[in-house]
Amino acid sequence: MWSDVRRRSGSPPRNSTKSGRWYRADRRDCARCPLKARCLPKRAPSRRVQIVTNHAAILRARRKRAAWGEDDHAIYTRHRWQVEGAHGTAKTLHGLARAIRKGLENMKIQARMTAIGMNLKKLAAAVMLLVCSIMDMRAARPNPASAASNPKGKPHDRCERLVRAYLAAMEARDLPAARAMLAPGFAMVFPGDVRMTSLAQVLEWTAPAIAE
Structure with a gap:
């Protein structure tokens, strides 16, 4: 790889780092080069170029992208x-x-x-x-509680209206209306990992609190 980048009168790299090696050109070549003012920083006697470790892979990637x-x-x-x-x-x-x-x-x-x-x-x-x-799919199902109240509303609004209508029916002890809002195979999970799959279980579980 170094033979491709080393100039005729240049010297091989003297030091290497984790990211690659440095090549230093001969200062006599840089002194008579017409591009010295554009190429060298101020007070630099010669040009130093770093060749990274994966230099060959970078060149291949550049050639491949140029052909896109x-x-x-x-x-x-x-x-x-x-x-x-x-x-x-x-x-x-x-x-x-x-x-x-x-x-x-x-x-x-x-x-x-x-x-x-x-x-x-x-x-x-x-x-x-x-x-x-x-x-949203369950809320979009027709039911007696939400069919008459803005069926073209947003899905999340329909979900909220359905839950509020169910709670209102349970609070008013309107069990037929509350039962009509429940989809087949529904399940309610309450704090304490209490799982209810029927309206009768919900009524039995809340009976002591209602009696008080």
């Missing part, structure tokens, strides 16, 4: 925001901008734990969306 067509650029533009958005979220909201512990293996663990946390949040959002969709 319009379809390839369109696909890249369409999908880039998804990848960049995930990386930005991991850095700004999940602490991936800074390593918690030293070492490559510890950084791998941190990155994997961050990915797991982000995926769990996406899964929770998907479950909540599914639950809301099921509630």
Whole structure:
């Protein structure tokens, strides 16, 4: 690789870092170069160039991208925001901008734990969306309580009206109307993991409180 970048009178790299190696040109070549004023910083005797460790892979990637067509650029533009958005979220909201512990293996663990946390949040959002969709479907079913009150309202409004109508019917002891609002196979879960699957169970469970 160095034979491709080393000039005829230049010297091989003298020092290397974690990110790559440095190449230093001969100062005599730089002294008579017509581009010296544009190429060298002030007070620099010669040009120094860093060749990164994966320099060959970078060149291959650049040549591959230079050969892209319009379809390839369109696909890249369409999908880039998804990848960049995930990386930005991991850095700004999940602490991936800074390593918690030293070492490559510890950084791998941190990155994997961050990915797991982000995926769990996406899964929770998907479950909540599914639950809301099921509630909307059930609320859209025709029933005596909500058929006459704005059937074109928002799904969440219909859900709220249905629950309020059911509670009002139970408070007024209008059991036929309350029973008509319950879908087949319904279940109510109360604090203490108390699960009710019929209106009779609800009445039996609330009977002591009503008697008082």
